[in-house]
Amino acid sequence: MDDNLLQIQRGERFAFGRNWNAFADLVDEGRVHTATGSLRTALGVEDLAGRTFLDVGCGSGLFSLAAHRLGARVRSFDADAEAVESAARLRRTFAPGAAWTIEQGSILDGGYLAGLGAFDVVYAWGVLHHTGAMWRAFDASAGLVAPGGVLFTALYNDQGGESRVWTAVKRRYNRSGPLVRGALIAASAAYIHRSWPLVGLGRLLTGGSRPASPRARGMSRWHDMLDWVGGYPFEVSKPEQVIARARARGLDLLYLKTCGGGLGCNEYVLRRPIGSAGAREGAETAGDLAYLGGPRPQTPQGHPR
Numbered sequence: 001m002d003d004n005l006l007q008i009q010r011g012e013r014f015a016f017g018r019n020w021n022a023f024a025d026l027v028d029e030g031r032v033h034t035a036t037g038s039l040r041t042a043l044g045v046e047d048l049a050g051r052t053f054l055d056v057g058c059g060s061g062l063f064s065l066a067a068h069r070l071g072a073r074v075r076s077f078d079a080d081a082e083a084v085e086s087a088a089r090l091r092r093t094f095a096p097g098a099a100w101t102i103e104q105g106s107i108l109d110g111g112y113l114a115g116l117g118a119f120d121v122v123y124a125w126g127v128l129h130h131t132g133a134m135w136r137a138f139d140a141s142a143g144l145v146a147p148g149g150v151l152f153t154a155l156y157n158d159q160g161g162e163s164r165v166w167t168a169v170k171r172r173y174n175r176s177g178p179l180v181r182g183a184l185i186a187a188s189a190a191y192i193h194r195s196w197p198l199v200g201l202g203r204l205l206t207g208g209s210r211p212a213s214p215r216a217r218g219m220s221r222w223h224d225m226l227d228w229v230g231g232y233p234f235e236v237s238k239p240e241q242v243i244a245r246a247r248a249r250g251l252d253l254l255y256l257k258t259c260g261g262g263l264g265c266n267e268y269v270l271r272r273p274i275g276s277a278g279a280r281e282g283a284e285t286a287g288d289l290a291y292l293g294g295p296r297p298q299t300p301q302g303h304p305r
């Protein structure tokens with residue numbers, strides 16, 4: 001039995017792959033289109049033609065599919081066999097015969113990573129904080145970025161005491177039976193959406209638009225809620241820690257979207273300048289990703305902590 005499955009059975013890890021496999025049933029051209037748009041926006045590109053794209057912790061495989069649609073040569077891996085199955089299902093349905101490799105592997109497995117090479121885009125959205133060794137996983141991902149390429153990652157925001165409460169909730173969820181799990185999901189959903197009546201009233205009065213939702217990436221509210229409440233192991237970080245760590249690994253900040261100091265992920269696009277040290281030997285690159293369409297540089301926004 002593989003290590004990931006053993007941890008799930010011991011209640012030490014959320015069954016991410018099972019959740020993604022269920023989500024994959026909902027994937028349609030509309031969600032693929034939305035996911036493709038979210039990649040384009042964050043990377044500041046029109047397409048990824050001729051680029052290599054590594055999807056670290058690919059989950060459902062939706063973003064690998066989006067990268068393929070943008071013209072990239074895609075390699076995807078996930079530690080969870082069911083996630084690998086889900087991505088393979090999306091490839092069969094939406095991209096048969098695509099230049100897209102999918103396999104089971106861990107970002108913490110040095111032996112596996114040694115055979116990968118380097119990539120124009122290393123995509124690790126919502127993954128590194130679920131490995132059980134976030135900074136080691138971050139360093140490993142950074143090491144896979146080719147000169148001129150980028151690491152696009154999203155990491156849970158450190159909310160101090162509140163993050164510690166969520167850690168306890170998630171740990172409990174994975175060690176419990178269906179009844180306690182159901183109660184934890186209901187209570188968490190009520191807490192997270194406690195401001196909805198007020199927001200709804202505000203929208204009614206001002207005619208304002210909907211707030212950003214998981215649908216902005218083509219995801220589903222229900223599966224994202226399960227992933228949030230169950231998502232364990234769980235670690236958090238502050239933007240200043242991530243930016244400093246990236247600099248130490250030879251990556252510059254190109255794009256930052258924070259969750260405003262609240263609950264959720266901060267998104268980072270971090271670039272390895274051409275000619276810099278820190279990339280793998282023999283790294284292949286199609287050139288500076290920034291030349292493709294012009295990234296959208298952003299200054300770090302204020303962070304309450």
Ligand SMILES: C[S@@+](CC[C@H](N)C(=O)[O-])C[C@H]1O[C@@H](n2cnc3c(N)ncnc32)[C@H](O)[C@@H]1O
Nearest residue numbers: 016057058059078079080106107125126127131
């Ligand atoms: C929250 S999901 C994110 C999935 C996908 N990146 C997305 O944006 O939808 C986290 C994924 O990371 C995977 N994962 C956790 N630890 C991992 C590891 N050490 N190596 C590779 N994948 C891992 C999980 O199995 C899960 O599919």
